[in-house]
Amino acid sequence: MTIRTAARGRTAATAAAVCALAVALTACSGTTKNDAKNDAGGAAASSAKADPNAPLKKNLKMAFLPKQINNPYEKIVDDAGIAAAKSFHGTAKEVGPSDASASSQVSYINTLIQQQQDAILVAANDPNAVCGPLKQAMKQGIKVVSYDSDTAKDCRQIFINQASSEDIGRSLIQHIGKQIGYKGKIAILSATQNATNQNTWIDFMKQELKDPKYKNMKLVKVAYGDDDDQKSFQQTQGLLQAYPDLKGIISPTTVGIAAAARYLDDSSYKGKVVLNGLGTPNQMRKYVKDGTVEQFSLWNPENLGYLGAYAAAALASGQITGAQGDTFSAGKLGKFTVGKDGEVILGKPTVFDKTNIDQFHF
Amino acid sequence: MAMAPDTRSPAPGAAGKAEPPLTAGLRAKSLALRWDTAVVALLIAVFLVGLGTTDGFSGGGNLAFAFNDISEVALIALPMTLLVVAGEIDLSVGSMLGFSSALAGALWNAGWAFETIVPIVLVVGILGGLLNGWLVTRVGLPSLAVTIGTLALYRGLASVVLGSDAITDFPSKYAAWTANTTTLPGTFLTYPIVLFIVLAIVTAFVLHSTSFGRSLFAIGAQEDAAFFAGIRVKRYKLLLFVLTGLLSAFAGIVFTLRYGSARADNGTGYELLVISAILLGGIDFDGGKGTLAGAVAGILLIGVLRNLLTLNDVPGEVQTVVTGLLLVASVLTPRIIGAVTERRQRRAASAAAATT
Amino acid sequence: MTTLTDKPTAATGEPGSARSLVDTVFRAREISIAGALVLLILCTWIANPRFLDSQGVKDLLLNASILVLLAIGQSVVVVTRNIDLSVGSVTGLSAFACGKFVADTEHGVLITLLLGVAIGLACGLVSGALVSFGRVPALVVTLGMLYIIQGLDYWWASGDQINAAQVPEAILHLGSGSVLGVPYLPLIAVVLLALTTYFLRGYRSGRELYAIGSNPEAARLAGTPMRRRVLGAYLFSGAVAGFAGALWLARFGTVVADNAHGYELTVVSAVVVGGVAITGGTGTAWGAALGALLVTTIGSALVVLKVSSFWQGAITGALLLAAISADRIVNLRMTAALRKRSARHGHGA
Structure with missing residues (x-):
């Protein structure tokens, strides 16, 4: 009905009516940002205890979900992570969208849940758009690690930060x-x-x-x-x-x-x-x-993928829970400690110039 | 059809001219019908294959997700179907979705009530549709050109109102309505999909059982003839553009709530997705042909196929190729079938002529 | 330019007065775009004189070259009342293929360009055959081709990247070098524009493209080989897109799979802004090229004018709408004037 009148050229009238309605609704105080803040429930804190001595499980299934599948940088990271997974007898794969939009990663997360992966590693295009499905994944016992680009804090257990x-x-x-x-x-x-x-x-x-x-x-x-x-x-x-x-x-x-x-x-x-x-x-x-x-x-992108794979495996094996102070060992990179907000920092970035650039090939 | 008696003298000529395209249109329509059935059959086949071969496909959770994931595309596709039937197109839908999302985010951030934001955003959608429709029907510009312009314009406005921000924390009581975990009790139908089904039934009724719907086919098939037959061509088209703008804005709200994130770049590229979905369903871009059932089947086919291929770890690139092949097949198959049957009929006719 | 276009007109020996009137109408479209362009450049120049210093002009021309090429190719398809949405994908595929071909080798410029053209021709052949012989709507087919080519390209590339350091110096030189201060790329675009204009106006087959676009039924009755002409238009557009891909490599040095992603709509809008009617039959390659120049100049000018990048999209869109509306109004006026004048000359009956 509203549309018809609009089409008949009485747009102004319609708009006015809607605005009046809107004002009326505001008057009887609708839901505003302040209300929403209160109802945002905290994430379920993991109750499990970390057992730093637990061995790495074998045959872990994990998946890397980069921002975009044909980004050369992410490819280096993920390939290194896949190789690392092989070194501790797990299997890893890379799946992802061909465009880096906020929403495009969501359907892949859903799929990974259906496939019952042990861990998902995600480089988030948008910190919040991936939140809902990642929480579902955690609810089903799937470990979630973000790398490169973080999600909102309560949507993952660990964030592997390339450098602070x-x-x-x-x-x-x-x-x-x-x-x-x-x-x-x-x-x-x-x-x-x-x-x-x-x-x-x-x-x-x-x-x-x-x-x-x-x-x-x-x-x-x-x-x-x-x-x-x-x-x-x-x-x-x-x-x-x-x-x-x-x-x-x-x-x-x-x-x-x-x-x-x-x-x-x-x-x-x-x-x-x-x-x-x-x-x-x-x-x-x-x-x-x-x-x-x-x-x-x-930073060295290969090390980033490598550390990500080890962190995910440590989570899935129960060595760590993502709580501050947990420690785990990441193969050739040595020991890492989980910091505030579940953040694990890879290290300081390398500065490249004329003198050292020829030592690096990535 | 509705020729007034006093126009009788030019009528025979006009009718004579209109006759061949009309019959051709009818023949093509029956072929298009066949493509509709083919798409429906393909949809069922894909579904069955999925049930039989892929773990995790049939779970209610997955189906709810798979369908919910295309709800915005599906909602926009309904008015777009009508628009394409009437021989026009709207490429600005993805941008309008983004603009609506960004505007909702900006107002929400400014402390407005969500109940106020929704009507405002919908009005903006209507205005956007009016602009498209006005430029097409009053200024007389081709819709393809106009909506490429508004595609840039609305996306630009989205980034003007929201800049680089991503607004979150939308009210969970509304967000729950769009989540794939909230379904109609006992089914895998989420609320956006329920809404889509209701709207699809209404649209199907309007398109196929009302004079308004039939006149859209007439406009699409031959605009001048429709005009002379007394159909208010411009007004109808304007209405369709407004509807498309409105539904795009509404889809923007669904998108925002579903992903919990309002950003200026939401829904980028959705225009081609919507259009490929309905073209896949046998709606002819030249206008005047197609059924809504076909369009709906096309939308669902894209959704189900994507879900199934992803579950089987088929890379996104291959899925893109499959989408493209299906599109080409959707227009090519009916033509091939048509050519083959025509040749067979001709041969049968000449054989019959030879025997008598 | 005018000397080139005028010669074939005289050669065809059509009635001079009618022809020149038609010319005026056609030219009016292009003049209004050129006017807008000059105005834009002048205003920007006044605001920031560096916009037109030698580096500025070089950047402006280089930015526009590839879009101009694609717009010329697209205009030939659009005048036949068709469209080629696959150009962005073709350019991307060709750029990546050429990059892969020359990476860490010393392959020459010519063979690389030929490879690009060959890839484009192959893509154009498929689209063109489907549209002309399959008699299916161009929009659907080329949208399908857009997806198919893009998918194949991404699948092949799978995250690979060709870096400038891997590309032979000779090819990079084509993208950045210049002769007498004019960079190569704009020169190439101008040559292609001249050839296309000459073909469209001077050759029968060129003019038949317009006939097909303005009234397919009449063109068919007149015995125009429609399928062959439409196929030819697609082959041309494909070849140009493939060629543009090779130049893309030369210009940018770094190529990944999604180069030119989403370019198709920019190209189509440039063509439409340039006065080539999407409904076929009217417009010139020259107008399309101007349209492309205008579209890229708007982009560059906004950055130079320090307009917030958030505004860029909105302003570009509004200007596009204004351009096509103004074009339409000018066109209506000119048609009316033309009708009046031909009535006076006795052609009206």
């Missing part, structure tokens, strides 16, 4: 500060507007910038290249045109930094603008050697 987010954010500012002599405008070229890990790092970068020693440095813009090579390329161009006196760009994403480096490499800005961020040695080798980029950093 604070470390990453602050050290990127420290590095670029040193490179530009603590003076001038800088910009950030990030991934998508909603990327959890990038946004966390950027927040820490902004905090670091509040330190008085950066008083002559100014963050003028955060641009988004959507982790798309071409878009990142064009965003770099735009940044340099919009801010001609830009001194440095930080790109905390492997796709972004490679695209930015390629643009600088054959533009007139080469050597005038400092580029730093997170990249893989294989992608950046050319630009480090020809002097476009002085240094960049990254």
Whole structure:
């Protein structure tokens, strides 16, 4: 009925009616954000006790669910994890969507529940969209480990953090500060507007910038290249045109930094603008050697997958529960301790430059 | 059909002109019917194969999930079917879903009551549909071009209202209605799917048993003829665009509650998913052909097939190829069948002529 | 450009006055787009002069080149009242295949480009055969092809990436080098544009594409080999998309499976903005190229004008709608004027 009248050109009347209705509803106090906060129940805390001496179970089934299946970086992580699982006689596989949207991982989680996996390792595209199904998985006894990009805290038992987010954010500012002599405008070229890990790092970068020693440095813009090579390329161009006196760009994403480096490499800005961020040695080798980029950093993605597989196995074998202070051993990487909020930190990122880049091949 | 008597003099000519396409349309319609049945048969076959071969497929939990997972696509597909039957298309549905989700998130974050947000978002959906419909029917632009424009526009507005934020903590009493764990007691039907079934029945009735529905086929088959037959072509099309906008906005709310996350990029690429679902069901993009049953079967087929392939660890890339092949098959098969039967009939006719 | 397009017009020997009027109408569409483009560039330039310094112009041209190529290919399909939604996938597949082919080798530029074209031709052949001989709706078939090609591409690539360091220097040079200060890519686009325009207007088969698009029934009765022409249009569009994929590799150096993902809608919108009617029969490759230039320039200008990237999508969409609406209104006016004038000249009856 409403629609018909709208179609007859009485849109205004309809809209008014609906608005009136809306106001009336508001008046009799509907459900607002404050009400919802109260009814959000806490996650069921795991009651099981950790037994640090329990042996790793054999024939564990686990699955890696990356942000996107054809992301080269995630592929390195997952392949290393799959190999690690083999080393303790488990089986692991990689499944996932071909686009990195918030919702696309959900149906894969459901499938993994149906397949009764022992553990799911997920790099979340959106911290909350995957929450419901992950909670269902935990309810059925499936262990959930997030890696690379975290989910909401109560939707997983452990988060394998590549490096402390604070470390990453602050050290990127420290590095670029040193490179530009603590003076001038800088910009950030990030991934998508909603990327959890990038946004966390950027927040820490902004905090670091509040330190008085950066008083002559100014963050003028955060641009988004959507982790798309071409878009990142064009965003770099735009940044340099919009801010001609830009001194440095930080790109905390492997796709972004490679695209930015390629643009600088054959533009007139080469050597005038400092580029730093997170990249893989294989992608950046050319630009480090020809002097476009002085240094960049990254953790070892293979170790990230390796640690993830061991952590998932330790959970599934009952060695740890994800509580703070639990310890487990991760093969060749040694012993790790679960920190606050179930976080396990891989280590400090490696800084790559001319002197060491040829030692790394990933 | 509804020729007024005073237009009799031009009528024979007009009727004569209209005759061949009409019969051709009828023949094609019977073929399209066959494709509908084929899709339904395929759906049942896939379902049975799933039951027989795949553990975990038949569990109520899984089926509830599999169907719930396509509820937004299914809801949008209903008005879209009508639109395509009438010879138009709306590519902005995915963006409208995202805009509705982002707007709901922004208002929720600003402390508005959820009961207020829903009607506002639905009105915005109606306005979005009106803009599409107005540009198509009044300015006279092709819907494909217009809705490519609004695809960018609505997605852009979504990112204007919400930026890079992801809003969460929606009221659990409403979110529960969309969850795949809340089903109609005793069945695997979740509430969004129940709503879809109800709306599908209503749409089927409207499309196939009312004069409004029949006039949509007429518009799609031959717009000028429909206009001269007294059908209010522009008004009907406008109404369909509004309906599509409304349902897209509603699907945006379902999406937001179901995933518990309002983001500007929600539902990206859904337009092609919706369109492939209904085209798979035998709705002809050239308009004027198809049945709602076929469209529904097409939607369910995509949902069930995806679930089944994922359960069997078939990679997403292969699923994409399968979707593409099915699409091509959906238009090619009826043509091939048509060509074969025509040739056989012709041969039979010439044989009959030879014997007499 | 005009010299090129005018020659065949004279050669066809059609009545001059009618032809020039038609020309005016056609040109009006393109002029309005060109006007919008100039206005946009001027405003941006006033706001930020660096937009038009040598680096700025180079970036602008380079950004637009690949989209311009794809738009030219697409326009040839669209004038026949068809559409090719698979171009994004074809470009992506071709870019990845070429990357895989040249990775860590010293393969030359020419063979790489030919490989790209061959892949594009193969894809175009399948789409074109289905549309022309299978007589199935182009939108459905090419949407299906979009999925099929994209799925095959992703499946093959499975997360692989070709890095700039692996690509031979000669190929990268094609993407970034220039002659007399003009980069190669825009030059290639201009050459293709000239050839396409010449073909569409100077050759009978080219004009038949318009005939098919504006009135298929009449074209069929007139004995136009419709299937062959439509197939030809798809082969062209496919070949251009494959070629664009090879250039993509040259331009960006890094290729993954999902290059050019979702590009099809950008290409179609560029073509439509350029005045090529989606309903077939009207528009020029030249207009489509301008449309592509406008679409990319809007994107670049917004970044330079420091418009928040959150606004970018909304503004692009609004400008697209404005462009096609304005185009439509101008077109209606011109048609009315044309009718009036031809009535005065006695052609009205």
